[in-house]
Amino acid sequence: MNNAAPSRNTPASRRTVLATALAAAGAGALSAAAPALASAPSAPAARRRASTQVDNRFWTSATDWRGGTGNGVKVLTGSRPGLVVATPAGSTDYADPHTGRTSTWEYATWTSPVHRSKVPATEAIASWNADTPAGTWIQTELRGTYSDGTATPWYVMGRWAAGDGDIHRTSVDGQSDDRSSIWTDTFAIDAPASGLRLASYQLRLTLYRKPGTTLTPTVHRVGAMASDIPDRFTVPAAEHVVARELTVPRYSQNTHVGQYPEYDNGGEAWCSPTSSQMIIEYWGRKPTAADLAWVNPAFADPQVCHAARYTFDYQYDGCGNWPFNAAYATSYRDMNAVVTRLGSLTDVERLIRAGIPVITSQSFLSSELTGAGYGTSGHLMTVIGFTADGDVIANDPASPSNTAVRRVYKRREWENIWLRTKRYNASGAVSSGTGGVCYLYWPVEPTAAQRGALAAVGVR
Numbered sequence: 001m002n003n004a005a006p007s008r009n010t011p012a013s014r015r016t017v018l019a020t021a022l023a024a025a026g027a028g029a030l031s032a033a034a035p036a037l038a039s040a041p042s043a044p045a046a047r048r049r050a051s052t053q054v055d056n057r058f059w060t061s062a063t064d065w066r067g068g069t070g071n072g073v074k075v076l077t078g079s080r081p082g083l084v085v086a087t088p089a090g091s092t093d094y095a096d097p098h099t100g101r102t103s104t105w106e107y108a109t110w111t112s113p114v115h116r117s118k119v120p121a122t123e124a125i126a127s128w129n130a131d132t133p134a135g136t137w138i139q140t141e142l143r144g145t146y147s148d149g150t151a152t153p154w155y156v157m158g159r160w161a162a163g164d165g166d167i168h169r170t171s172v173d174g175q176s177d178d179r180s181s182i183w184t185d186t187f188a189i190d191a192p193a194s195g196l197r198l199a200s201y202q203l204r205l206t207l208y209r210k211p212g213t214t215l216t217p218t219v220h221r222v223g224a225m226a227s228d229i230p231d232r233f234t235v236p237a238a239e240h241v242v243a244r245e246l247t248v249p250r251y252s253q254n255t256h257v258g259q260y261p262e263y264d265n266g267g268e269a270w271c272s273p274t275s276s277q278m279i280i281e282y283w284g285r286k287p288t289a290a291d292l293a294w295v296n297p298a299f300a301d302p303q304v305c306h307a308a309r310y311t312f313d314y315q316y317d318g319c320g321n322w323p324f325n326a327a328y329a330t331s332y333r334d335m336n337a338v339v340t341r342l343g344s345l346t347d348v349e350r351l352i353r354a355g356i357p358v359i360t361s362q363s364f365l366s367s368e369l370t371g372a373g374y375g376t377s378g379h380l381m382t383v384i385g386f387t388a389d390g391d392v393i394a395n396d397p398a399s400p401s402n403t404a405v406r407r408v409y410k411r412r413e414w415e416n417i418w419l420r421t422k423r424y425n426a427s428g429a430v431s432s433g434t435g436g437v438c439y440l441y442w443p444v445e446p447t448a449a450q451r452g453a454l455a456a457v458g459v460r
Contacts, residue, residue: 053230054341054436055119056458058223059112059203060129072108073207076218080334080444083110085207085216094208098168098314105137105208112203112222120147120197121226124187125437126157127323127339128205129221129330135210136217137161137169140323142187142224144201146179154204155182158323162331166210168314171321184316185323185339198226220330225340229435235344235419237412242349245385245393246357249281250405251304253397259299263308264318271380272320273307274397275359276329278382279441280307282357285332301402320378322361326439334444338459341436345392345415347457348383351440354453358383359439364417365426370410374398375426378434386411 059065062081072089076082088106095102126140139159144152156172175182179196180189189196203222209215253274256267264270280286287306295302311328313321326337342348348358359382366375376398384406385393392414399405417423420433440459442450454460 053119053227053343054458055117055121055226056223056338056340056460057115057117057226058221058338058460060221060223060460065110067113069111070109073110080220082218082220083205083207084218085209088209091211094167096167098170103166104211106211107209108207110205110207110219114145114200114202115224116200117198117226119226119228120199122189122192122197122228124198124201124224124226125185125322125339126187126203126222126224127326127337128158128160128219128223129336130160130162130327131218131220131331132160132162133215133217134163134165135213135215137167137208138217138219139206139208140222141204141206142201143204144180144187144198147195147197147199152180152198153177155187157182157187157203158185158321158327160324160327162310162328164309164312169312169324170315171313173315184313185321192228197228201226221336221338223338225338227341227435229341229421231422232420233422233424235416238344238346238415240349240386240390240411241346242353243386243388243390244352246282246352246355248357248382248384248395249278250395250402251278251301251397252399252402252405253304254400255300255402256304256308259296260305260308263305263312264320267304267308270304270308270319271397272322272325272359273311273328274304275380275382275395276311276325276439276441277303277307278395278397279357279359279439280329280332280335283332283335283441283443285335320380322437322439325359326441329439329441335441336444337439337441339437339439340457340459342438342457343436344419345390345411348438349386350453350456352383352385354447354449356440356442356450356453359441360418361434361437362414362418363423363431363433365424368417369413371407372396372398372409377425377431380439
């Protein structure tokens with residue numbers, strides 16, 4: 001391994017650009033001297049700050065759907081409410097930039113009420129849970145109001161289809177109003193130091209289907225995580241409260257190096273779908289033999305290849321689109337998924353205690369994570385437990401074999417590389433960190449303990 005990402009070769013269209021911009025804005029003040037880890041503030045203070053930094057709002061109940069404005073949709077009630085196409089609002093042509101085909105689609109729309117974020121935000125990430133059978137797809141958009149009262153344009157946050165035979169799922173580059181921009185899957189204020197923030201937002205769903213059919217996508221959840229995480233090289237140490245390890249399947253991405261290079265250069269960049277597949281199977285779901293029939297039978301763990309193909313973002317040219325991974329998880333029976341941020345390892349321990357593993361995103365030098373043996377500009381792993389001493393037990397897909405995937409990493413090192421927003425890269429320049437981004441996947445009918453743990457971290 002070298003300091004290029006072993007699992008997510010980030011194109012210039014994504015967070016590398018954002019990292020450069022943020023580093024340029026803050027390097028003068030931040031590059032002086034990062035405080036030592038040992039001097040971190042106490043856990044209670046950290047929890048108080050974390051609660052004011054992240055706001056989650058997801059629409060998922062029949063009441064939620066009825067509270068929005070629909071045009072051509074109807075609300076499904078029952079055990080799992082959702083939105084479907086009723087009488088289409090109209091038809092439109094879509095020129096797919098990745099297939100070269102222009103096709104006509106019927107569509108219907110739903111627009112959420114305005115949500116005023118509890119956190120005036122520098123970033124927002126939308127995610128959605130939807131069934132999109134062949135002949136259907138959806139688009140998710142976000143429009144916001146800035147803290148000065150002016151409005152953003154409607155931004156496309158993703159065009160999603162579980163399959164790839166109708167359209168190629170895609171993010172949309174080049175979206176900006178010179179005050180905010182979309183970086184693949186993330187809304188970001190261009191100059192946070194100016195004090196400008198996203199004060200409120202709406203989401204708009206467009207449901208598409210082939211004309212003249214009764215086909216429909218079904219959207220079960222849509223929402224966003226808005227956040228304002230302060231610039232920090234180090235984070236407070238969180239109190240250790242849970243020692244438990246979950247039994248999670250182990251898959252290595254590295255055993256797939258060279259397989260299907262059309263999907264993000266093959267397994268060397270498949271940390272996100274490999275992590276997703278581990279957790280999907282932890283919950284007892286997996287692709288069928290028919291789903292996997294396209295995979296070369298000589299390849300072990302074909303479900304990892306399957307996950308890479310069906311999370312692949314044709315614009316980003318990679319499998320690391322965060323909401324696309326969440327949406328892929330919910331293409332399996334009765335699954336929920338969101339992209340959010342957590343405030344501490346105590347939050348992760350609360351979820352682990354309830355039986356919910358956490359997929360985390362982090363970047364680090366090889367010297368910053370003892371035992372990893374590599375450095376990365378962006379990598380997904382799965383936290384599956386904590387030792388009696390509080391160290392992190394992780395399924396790390398950047399391992400030479402499935403049996404080597406289970407790792408134990410030092411707690412203090414782990415929480416810092418995951419929760420910080422600033423770091424020094426291999427060249428000594430200031431780069432960004434993810435500030436606690438994670439994926440949470442759980443079944444539609446969680447236990448009472450799981451429901452409580454999710455609510456405690458702001459997810460309902």
